[in-house]
Amino acid sequence: MSVIDDSLVVSTTEQTLAGAAVDRKRGKQATPKERGVISVADRRRPAVRVWMWVIQILIFVGLIVAGLGPLVWSAKASVSGSQAIISNPMGIFFTPNQWGNFATAWNGAQIGLDLGNTAFLAVGSTIATLFVSGTGAYLLSVLRPKWGPILNGAILATLFLPGIISLVPLYLTILKLPVIGVSLQNTFWAVWLPAGASAFNVIVLKNFFDSIPRELIEAAKIDGAGPIRVLTTVVLPLSRPIIGVVALLTVVASWKDYLWPMLVLTDPKLQPVSVALPTLAKGPTPFAVQMAAVFLTVIIPVVLFVVFQKQFLRGVGTAGGVKG
Amino acid sequence: MTKTIELSAGAGASAVRRKRFSVTKWYRSGGLSAVLFGIPIVLIFLYFSWGPIVQGVFLSLEKTNLVAPAKWVGLGNFAYVLSDPTLPQAALNTLYFAVLALIVGFPIPILLAVFINELRRWDWLYNTLAYLPAVVPPVAAILLWKFFYEPSKTGIFNTMLGWIGIGPFPWLNSEAMAMPSIVLYATWAGAGATAIIYIAALGTVRTELYEAAEIDGATIWRRIWHITLPQMRNIIFTMMLLQLIGTFQLFTEPFLFTGGGPNNATQTILLKIYNYAFVNGDYGAATALSVLLAVFLGLLSFVYYFVTKKWSRS
Numbered sequence: 001m002s003v004i005d006d007s008l009v010v011s012t013t014e015q016t017l018a019g020a021a022v023d024r025k026r027g028k029q030a031t032p033k034e035r036g037v038i039s040v041a042d043r044r045r046p047a048v049r050v051w052m053w054v055i056q057i058l059i060f061v062g063l064i065v066a067g068l069g070p071l072v073w074s075a076k077a078s079v080s081g082s083q084a085i086i087s088n089p090m091g092i093f094f095t096p097n098q099w100g101n102f103a104t105a106w107n108g109a110q111i112g113l114d115l116g117n118t119a120f121l122a123v124g125s126t127i128a129t130l131f132v133s134g135t136g137a138y139l140l141s142v143l144r145p146k147w148g149p150i151l152n153g154a155i156l157a158t159l160f161l162p163g164i165i166s167l168v169p170l171y172l173t174i175l176k177l178p179v180i181g182v183s184l185q186n187t188f189w190a191v192w193l194p195a196g197a198s199a200f201n202v203i204v205l206k207n208f209f210d211s212i213p214r215e216l217i218e219a220a221k222i223d224g225a226g227p228i229r230v231l232t233t234v235v236l237p238l239s240r241p242i243i244g245v246v247a248l249l250t251v252v253a254s255w256k257d258y259l260w261p262m263l264v265l266t267d268p269k270l271q272p273v274s275v276a277l278p279t280l281a282k283g284p285t286p287f288a289v290q291m292a293a294v295f296l297t298v299i300i301p302v303v304l305f306v307v308f309q310k311q312f313l314r315g316v317g318t319a320g321g322v323k324g
Numbered sequence: 325m326t327k328t329i330e331l332s333a334g335a336g337a338s339a340v341r342r343k344r345f346s347v348t349k350w351y352r353s354g355g356l357s358a359v360l361f362g363i364p365i366v367l368i369f370l371y372f373s374w375g376p377i378v379q380g381v382f383l384s385l386e387k388t389n390l391v392a393p394a395k396w397v398g399l400g401n402f403a404y405v406l407s408d409p410t411l412p413q414a415a416l417n418t419l420y421f422a423v424l425a426l427i428v429g430f431p432i433p434i435l436l437a438v439f440i441n442e443l444r445r446w447d448w449l450y451n452t453l454a455y456l457p458a459v460v461p462p463v464a465a466i467l468l469w470k471f472f473y474e475p476s477k478t479g480i481f482n483t484m485l486g487w488i489g490i491g492p493f494p495w496l497n498s499e500a501m502a503m504p505s506i507v508l509y510a511t512w513a514g515a516g517a518t519a520i521i522y523i524a525a526l527g528t529v530r531t532e533l534y535e536a537a538e539i540d541g542a543t544i545w546r547r548i549w550h551i552t553l554p555q556m557r558n559i560i561f562t563m564m565l566l567q568l569i570g571t572f573q574l575f576t577e578p579f580l581f582t583g584g585g586p587n588n589a590t591q592t593i594l595l596k597i598y599n600y601a602f603v604n605g606d607y608g609a610a611t612a613l614s615v616l617l618a619v620f621l622g623l624l625s626f627v628y629y630f631v632t633k634k635w636s637r638s
Contacts, residue, residue, distance in 0.1 A: 035531050036442045037547045039538055048544070052442075059439060059450070066512060067456040070468055073480070089471070089480045128368075136365030145358035151366070158373050160625070164573050164594065165618035166376035168601045168610045169383055173376055175390070197372040202365070227357040256461045258576045263602065274463040278580055281467055290467070297464040305459040306452070312459075313451050316520045 078295035082287040101292035111293045118272035122254040125195035129250045132196035137205035158199045190264035208242040245315030273297045384612040389605045401612035418592045422571040429511035437522030454516035466580045499589040525559040561632040
């Protein structure tokens, strides 16, 4: 692997692949940043220093309140009494903990089942996206058939159409698939399969595959590797970082989705937590149990994010670069 | 031994040879495996992307509720949708939301990104905190915020504003404040993720110009205004367009916060589409309104692209 890495760094100027290889080598070491607006000399000036400190502290406090505040409050509310939360919501930090809320939410309000559905939907959507976009990007980037540009154009074109235009027809498609005539309503396929039709992910993956040096692929071909072997032994191992990014972004998007699963999954036993929560909030469930359910919903993606923070932030940056 | 198919019979002999199509050759050069690799993406896009888009155009010209057979009504759906007396209000609300979201939500991520980019230590902490709201599922966050917006004196925001002697405010319960409240939430939810994209873009700003500006005695603020922001022009324009397109298609926030109320003050185009289709069962009208919105957004992007291109050059 290290040999390949070296050759990659030398042979490609494309930031994506080379950047990923360099990142892996550097490991956890911080990268020295280039200079920004403020020069080194500026930073030594007392006035600049004081201002930097003041702004830094103000923004830090603002970010803590905005980013962490709602989470902390929701955490404490989930173990407080309903009466206490409603009558004095800022005073709940001084009330004793009631751990029973979680058990009630998990079993009584079926949040456990709903969270399971959410996870199942997210994993399935990710697999569908990776399979469809992966094979598609491989086709367009490496196999390059004569009809590739037409397919590429047709996929690109969907990016320029707002998604809203196909909401209702897509719903009708799910109710009765044309030609086959099967209804996907109230099956997980209704969420998984449309997730695969993501032009954005095809383009992200294709751009990355394009940055893999053709010599590596040609060498594998000369050694007698067929298209599938080239994909699994050359392209996929080199593309691990971008596949991780696509997977992470798909999981999060699927976790956040609301309208689509609400439309196609009407059976409460199949609904993800995002669809079940508003129903729960309208029902007679005690407020504290609702808050416990909200907290359980929030904490899983937040923990995922904190663990994979670096990949997330890089991924969003990359995705933005593609969009731009 | 090779099977050949004549493609152009009338051409000269040499041309025929060049244009001959050989199945074996096609197979050997990977034609079949290309087709096999193409099957999943073509099928999925046919069913769930290209198909519905084309179907949408036809659906907007038909009267259908899934029970009675579809009937061709030409532009009847469009006439019906455009003459709906609540449409102007929904359109104005959507526009109001987009403009408000732009004014409030647009400068914050840029300023945040420029600031975080200047940090030499702890910048990862700022990044993480800023991005945190973007990973919270919107439904859970909206339920929390709905509680924060509690209009009585004991509501969280009203309590906190009470500490500095302001309020209490009615938030979502008043016609005037409902939309700004939703915009405030949307800004909270979106600003961090946008800032991260700007930070990535800031990495590509050419730094030699800063040194030149320093020699000329430009202050830090002037450097940001005259060097950093102009170089980010393209990404800023793109993000602005994406944000506009996004806000025009907003559904979850008004649907869960207010359901369009109070007194239709937060009724948006997308809520109307939802109501046409999934409350009234009038799929033709719903698609007609979707097509109108899509055409509007398409025109908007088109005009926007040419206008900003002009600015980018000057």
